Amino acid sequence: MEQFINFVKKEFAHVWRDKKTLLILFGMPVIQILIFGFALTNEVKNSEIIVMDQAKDQASQQIIHRIAASRYFDIQRSVMNNEQMEAAFKKGEIKVAVVFPAGFNESLLHQRKAQIQILADASDPNTASMLTNYVSSIIQDYQNSIDKTAAISYSIVPEIRMLYNPQLKGAPNFVPGVMALVLMLVCVMMTAISIVKEKETGTMEVLLVSPFSPLLVILSKAIPYLILSLINVASILLLSVYVLDLPVNGSVILLFAESTLFIITCLSLGIFISVKTNSQQMAMLISLMGMFLPTVLFSGFMFPIENMPYALQIISNLVPAKWFYLIVKSIMIKGLGFSAIWKETLILGGITLVLLVVSLKSFKIRLA
Amino acid sequence: MSSAFAIEVNGLRKTYGKEQLVAVDDVSFHVNKGELFGLIGPDGAGKTSIFRMLTTLLLPEKGTAKVDGYDIVADYKQIRKTVGYMPGKFSLYSDLTIEENLRFFATVFGTTIAQNYHLIEDVYVQIEPFKNRRAGKLSGGMKQKLALCCALIHKPTVLFLDEPTTGVDPVSRKEFWEMLKRLKAQHITILVSTPYMDEATLCDRIALIQNGKILSINTPQIMIQQYPEQLYAIKADQMYELIKALRKYPEVMDCYAFGEYAHVSFNGSFEDNKLKTYLKTEGLTQIEIKPVPPTIEDYFIKLLKN
Amino acid sequence: MEYVIKTDRLTKRFGDFTATNEITFEVEKAEIFGFLGANGAGKTTAMRMLCGLSIPSSGTATVAGFDVYKQTEEIKRNIGYMSQRFSLYEDLTVQENIRFFGGIYGLSNREIKTKGEDLLEQLGLKNEAKKLVASLPLGWKQKLSFSVAVLHQPKIVFLDEPTGGVDPVTRRQFWDLIYEASAKGITVFVTTHYMDEAEYCNRISIMVDGKIEALDTPANLKSQFKASSMDQVFYQLARGAKRSD
Structure with missing residues (x-):
């Protein structure tokens, strides 16, 4: 346990000392909320x-x-x-x-x-x-x-x-969208990069040739990003409530619980990418192209899913961000409780479980 | 489990990719307990692949190996607990300080700096004044010392050092080998690889390796004794002209530059005066010819050319 | 005497750190000049200034007759450069690399064709012309990389640790190439960590803490420092170094 705590501490040191990344991590949600907020809902x-x-x-x-x-x-x-x-x-x-x-x-x-x-x-x-x-x-x-x-x-x-647009489709309920985007970015990309970085510098080799369990290596890499992401969720909510006057109509606790589930989804994805790639650039590219774009396209945040061809609608069901977006919208805007979103939660949970199992299974205890 | 050898390798083989490029080809050797054993060979000879198989990071395609009596495939967890490993491209955490790096690796191995301080003391005191400096701001020599401390902190029985001196200047290299000698006195078995032939004589025994195959295993002294011909060192004012002239000389079997001299071996008899006269007619001056003992590098060149 | 490189109190400062401190030396045409120093002594900084990649803080220098402050483009056109880290494109074939590098150094297609063929002939790489560079052994890569760096017959070629990690036979073949280039009138400016290679140079300089502490022929340096090998000379000088990279 002491080993584990020390490991997590070390991860925090990495995050904390990289001021540029830190600025991006915490600045990005603020800027996105403000841009989306003022560009789209300017009084x-x-x-x-x-x-x-x-x-x-x-x-x-x-x-x-x-x-x-x-x-x-x-x-x-x-x-x-x-x-x-x-x-x-x-x-x-x-x-x-x-x-x-x-x-x-x-x-x-x-x-x-x-x-x-x-x-x-x-x-x-x-x-x-x-x-x-x-x-x-x-x-x-x-x-x-x-x-x-x-x-x-x-x-x-x-x-x-x-x-011209009788049903008001795609009315940007942007706060849930930005939440999905930011969490995707922080968790998937940052986790993937931080693990791949250890591969690049050769420290992963040393960690593998140690009594420390490889699974714990991964876990301790994920924890700082889980916490960072929760901070981001909080800052997004604070901004939307106090700066944009968009209240959270439903339960804040439920919102955080659902966010945690989605963060775990993203972390699993990040781990999966890190297992499959060997360079930071590659990890970044895959995170951006493979994760970020589908989130923007298929979550329903920018483009209404109902207007898409049937095939794309089916694909959109595989995008975890879509379910998270629905959940957050229901809680934040419609003020609904768990009974209204249990189905979405179940689906998101299922996707997470599959991702987690696949990524942990594919994580190798050796180099090749 | 106990074994007479610290490392025992039998017919290890490893290929990569679809083209089945052979990295390690039927390699066998053993390392005695407490021995400083060197794998000497150029880049791409297969040194790193051997290290990675022995440290359980890669699975061999064929062959078996034991480290400290444990099988590298079946008992990988045991091996990971007992060995120390410093990979070739190892660069530590550049954003952590010296002390943080060391403490981190100590906890990963379930120990503390204090517990095995005596092992690293010798090396650590040299970098301790900078212990709050981040590893990224250290010099190559200092990084290497820190990396050695990190690999030693859990008191490993076998220490694997993959090209620890590559890209390091001669002064730091010399210091590093002195540290290894002192470690040997602590009864730690050390397997070290290097592309620098001059480091070979600092090992107890060495294996010369090229293209995934071991060319020869022995003590450096015996290898040198095994060199079949008498070697001569020849010097003149113009090195390149000298070598070109020597290569034209019929009795010359082999000739190559070696520092300020050319190292030359001859077929059959060799007459000092006759050669000198020849070289003079080729326009060379300040000619010096003397017999010299061969080095490991000469031996390696001989093996490569055969 | 024709000097291809001439520096006078050449200095480069980064903030309050003086990486290269008033170095003054000349390199003659066709000379093989060894540029030695411990890690962090300032070799790379000095070399960058001479290649026109970095503007000096003070002092003067000319390379191939061009000023390192104002004529960096002319310098780049008249030098070749090769290092252990960057040499050739691994994912291009041997021939494609020759064509590419010949092209960027301003050779015409005809020149590239004839010179490229000569080069492949000389290195015995004719059968490998269509192979990816990645598939060649390291030693061949290094030799090819050097030959490409001098394809446009520059006045001077800079070699940054060209033989690191190469086997002893290939290392010597590499030096044969260096001697040949020198015989053709190309000045060779080389850094190395192999002290026996220092002996192959006509003259060598040894940098310690940003300054050139010794500059002479290997034989003179050895007698000056009462040492039997360059290794010992280097050790005597660099042991006192305060800083490293």
Whole structure:
């Protein structure tokens, strides 16, 4: 046991003393979160909006007034027909439009229910959903304000239409994606490189010709990266909660437990690569091309899997990051518990087990 | 298990790759307990493959070998506990300090620096003043000393040193061999390989090896005695002209440069004056001819040319 | 006397570390000049400056008549270089290597063809021309590598430990090549850890801690240091070295 602890200490010394790598290790998640966060979810202010007021009554005017007063929107102009509106969308002059049907106030007063249409350019799905949310909440506010003065509640039903990308597929839930990427990078590449490095410098030969069990060599190499990766998970979550205002809706403990499972998956992959390669460059190349790319392509983080050809969809099932991404999304964004993700967890666990067994089996107690 | 020999090798063979390139070809030798045994041969002769098989890192294709009485295939775990090994390209952990490297290897072998300090003391005191310096910042000679300490720290019964002096300057090489001599006094069996022929005489016994085959095994002294011809050292003002002239001389059997002299052996009788006259007519001056005892290098050249 | 290399107080500093400290020497045309020193004495730094790969901190030097500060491109065109570590491309055939290196040294295709054939003939490698360099024994590689380095008939060839790890017979064949090159008027600047090889040089310099501590013919050095071999001369000088790499 003492041997083992000393070994792990030595591994930490390697990581700690390589300041450049350390900077990359801990800087990368921060930078990725910030880039993804601000590039994709930058708060939208003063968006150009068009209103088409076919009602021109008290209620519609009041709502338009509220939209105009909001810091999110600048009313570009009012239009009277669909063609004008469409042209404005196509030219990219506006991202969002609100349509009040004729007799809006009347139906609100008499039927206590009225419809309103919100249209958004969903080619940038993130912005689109945000803008429609803003409009919806303005309408909701208005509804609440008239509710107070009435005995029976009113109901304005906003009908939201996403133009160009109706289902908002691939709306970048980027935090889970970045988590998958960072863990993949740290665990797979760093573990592979650190083991192959020992092969290159000849120290692996000495370690093999010692009473120390080869499996323990591997294990003690993996532990520092497990811990580093958990730190990375924590820093990503902290950033997303406090900098990007994206809360963790589900259980944090569950999230960490699932992350640990995925980290073990990645470590097994890293070990496997290190067994099969003999140079650091090779290990790096395989990690990047063989692991990083599939993660980006097949996890569903960048490109919606549903839109892929069937064959690729099947392949995507073999990518562990896909399952991890689903799990994290469910916990973080949907706030679901274990009962909702046990299937994904089981699949990820299965993949991990296979990888772990294969990589430990293929780890040789000799050089060739 | 006990055995008369520290290392016993019988018909070891190893090939690599699809082309079955033969690295080690039917190699047999033994090393007595407490002996300093040298494997002498150029790069690519198969020295490293032999070392790796004996240290259980490679499986032999044919043949058997025992280290300390343990079979290199079946009892590999035992061997790993008892031997010390310094691989050729061994470069330690450059980001750890001298002390950290040593402590790490001590714990890997389940021991402490204090426990076997007496073994390494001799070598370690030379690098101890720099013990907080990272191994990456050490000189070649110092790295080599540290590597030796790391290989010795668990008090191995057999020490395998694969080309410990390659690329090291002559002064450091000399110091290293002096350390080995002192280790021998501690009853540690040492198997060392080197491409430097001049280091051969520092071993108790040596095996000359080329292309995976052992050409000869004996003590350096006996090898030198076995040299069949009388060797002459000949000097003149122009080395290259001298060698070209000698090679044209009919009685010359073999001739090659050897330091400031050319080493020459002759067919049948050799007349000093006749040769001198010939060399003078070839335009050479300051001619000196003297019989010399052969060295291991001469012996090796002889073996290679046959 | 025609000097191919001429240095005057050539110095290279890295921060407050003086790797090469005011070295002054000349090398004559067609001379075989041995450049010795312990590990870390500053040999590699000095050699890099002479090859135009590193700009000196102070002092002057000319190589093949070109200034090491300003005319590094001209220097590179007039020298050949070979080391134990970098010699040839292992994954190219013998012929491809000859063609490639001939090409980068500016030989025409016709020259490469005729000179390449001569070279293969001379080394007895005709049957191996289409083989990968990786499949050749080390000694052959080294000989081939040297021949390629002098294919363009440079004024001077720099050899950095060219015979490390090579068997004694091949080592001597290698020196035959060096003598031949010298006979053709090529200056040979060589480093080695084999002290017997130091004897084959016309003159040798021994560097200790960045300075040239001795420079003369092997015979003169031995009498100067009252030693019977170059090994002893080297030992006397380098034993006192304070630093190493």
